[in-house]
Amino acid sequence: MPLFRTDPSRIFADRRALDPSFIPSRLPHREEEVERLVLDLSPAARGERPTNVLIYGKTGTGKTAVTRFVGRALNEESGGRAKYVHVNCEISYTPFLVLTKILSELRGGQPEAYTGFSQDYVYGKILSAVSASGVSLVVALDEMDRLMARGGEGLLYLLLDANERLDSGSIGVIGIANDIGITRGLDPRVRSRLSEDKIVFPPYTTTQLMDILRDRARVALRPGTWDDGVLELIALTAAAEHGDARRAIELLRLAGDIADSRGSDRITEEHVVEARRRAEEDYLRRLVETLPLHQKAVLMAICELLNRGAPMITMSVLYGAYSNIVSFAGLQPLTQRRVRDFVHDLATMGLISAEVRSFGREGRTTVVTAKSDPAKLRQILLQDELLGSLGGGGFGGQRTLL
Ligand SMILES: Nc1ncnc2c1ncn2[C@@H]1O[C@H](COP(=O)(O)OP(=O)(O)OP(=O)(O)O)[C@@H](O)[C@H]1O
Numbered sequence: 001m002p003l004f005r006t007d008p009s010r011i012f013a014d015r016r017a018l019d020p021s022f023i024p025s026r027l028p029h030r031e032e033e034v035e036r037l038v039l040d041l042s043p044a045a046r047g048e049r050p051t052n053v054l055i056y057g058k059t060g061t062g063k064t065a066v067t068r069f070v071g072r073a074l075n076e077e078s079g080g081r082a083k084y085v086h087v088n089c090e091i092s093y094t095p096f097l098v099l100t101k102i103l104s105e106l107r108g109g110q111p112e113a114y115t116g117f118s119q120d121y122v123y124g125k126i127l128s129a130v131s132a133s134g135v136s137l138v139v140a141l142d143e144m145d146r147l148m149a150r151g152g153e154g155l156l157y158l159l160l161d162a163n164e165r166l167d168s169g170s171i172g173v174i175g176i177a178n179d180i181g182i183t184r185g186l187d188p189r190v191r192s193r194l195s196e197d198k199i200v201f202p203p204y205t206t207t208q209l210m211d212i213l214r215d216r217a218r219v220a221l222r223p224g225t226w227d228d229g230v231l232e233l234i235a236l237t238a239a240a241e242h243g244d245a246r247r248a249i250e251l252l253r254l255a256g257d258i259a260d261s262r263g264s265d266r267i268t269e270e271h272v273v274e275a276r277r278r279a280e281e282d283y284l285r286r287l288v289e290t291l292p293l294h295q296k297a298v299l300m301a302i303c304e305l306l307n308r309g310a311p312m313i314t315m316s317v318l319y320g321a322y323s324n325i326v327s328f329a330g331l332q333p334l335t336q337r338r339v340r341d342f343v344h345d346l347a348t349m350g351l352i353s354a355e356v357r358s359f360g361r362e363g364r365t366t367v368v369t370a371k372s373d374p375a376k377l378r379q380i381l382l383q384d385e386l387l388g389s390l391g392g393g394g395f396g397g398q399r400t401l402l
Pocket residue numbers: 019020021022023024026027028029030057058059060061062063064065066177178212245246249
């Protein structure tokens with residue numbers, strides 16, 4: 001029996017409409033945000049300097065989609081008076097890379113080699129291109145958080161200060177971030193210029209996610225392959241943590257793939273449940289696999305202790321368990337301080353919960369509790385070559401290392 005199906009999909013009419021980069025023709029429940037951004041950028045459509053704006057919101061709340069949507073319209077409708085450039089700072093993660101991305105977009109989007117040029121040179125070229133054409137350049141710095149540790153403030157200063165140096169044309173900036181605290185450490189001048197307007201994107205509710213999914217399903221899926229019950233189950237899942245449209249759309253695609261691979265002619269709730277299970281596991285796996293070994297050992301110690309029924313773990317117990325595990329592996333334990341940092345990182349990633357609690361006279365200590373299923377995490381950790389090989393048969397048997 002062949003491994004792949006080559007017949008046309010029974011489920012998808014246009015699977016690309018569920019790609020993360022797809023921008024739909026309308027964005028339900030973001031009408032106000034679109035309108036506000038249009039208002040901020042409308043001077044640019046007339047060739048004047050737009051209002052700088054900061055956009056905040058949790059992941060999957062439509063920040064990138066709305067900004068690209070409005071930016072595309074600006075490019076199409078301004079008759080060349082404005083130029084919108086969308087920079088993903090996860091890819092262009094240094095000021096130099098951002099500037100070269102802007103310059104190449106100004107020059108028609110052809111990738112060019114800028115190695116050997118200095119930042120000042122590229123910046124100067126941007127200024128002369130803007131000045132010569134008189135264009136209103138709008139730069140969206142998406143995932144701006146990524147840039148802040150690498151000289152982002154200097155870059156913001158250059159971009160915001162450019163208007164003082166231009167004879168003609170202008171530069172406006174849209175900053176996009178998850179965390180409202182991103183501007184906290186910034187020079188007050190940079191901060192106030194950047195936040196001439198602020199737009200906060202709230203998480204979607206379940207019914208809003210339903211509308212988004214229904215729109216997408218109509219484009220991406222064949223008629224009769226889906227129903228509201230299926231979409232509702234997906235929407236509820238995506239709304240459970242916070243209203244994340246990306247997660248909703250990914251689940252729909254995965255459920256469609258599962259239905260397709262099973263030769264089904266429609267997506268059922270069972271396919272959604274299976275998609276949810278796989279998505280969750282993929283997510284955990286991606287997080288855990290990239291952890292350094294000692295951090296994996298800390299997580300392993302936490303899972304072992306929780307699996308034995310401990311409702312919460314104090315730092316000293318955890319440190320003992322961690323030391324045992326790494327000693328078994330023939331490694332030297334790191335200091336308690338490092339382990340505490342690891343615990344903090346694991347909590348930031350959402351793998352565990354950690355909080356500082358006060359125990360009367362005994363003082364304060366960090367206490368760890370479960371957030372994800374420890375048994376599942378343990379399964380993933382056991383796939384690490386070193387951790388999995390410990391103690392013959394690994395930690396899989398009845399006897400454990402602790
Ligand atoms: N109102 C909406 N209507 C239709 N699709 C939407 C809407 N909001 C978001 N989406 C879709 O959901 C997905 C995630 O949205 P988007 O990438 O804009 O999130 P984000 O806020 O930028 O998240 P992150 O902070 O993780 O970058 C995208 O595929 C986007 O097209």
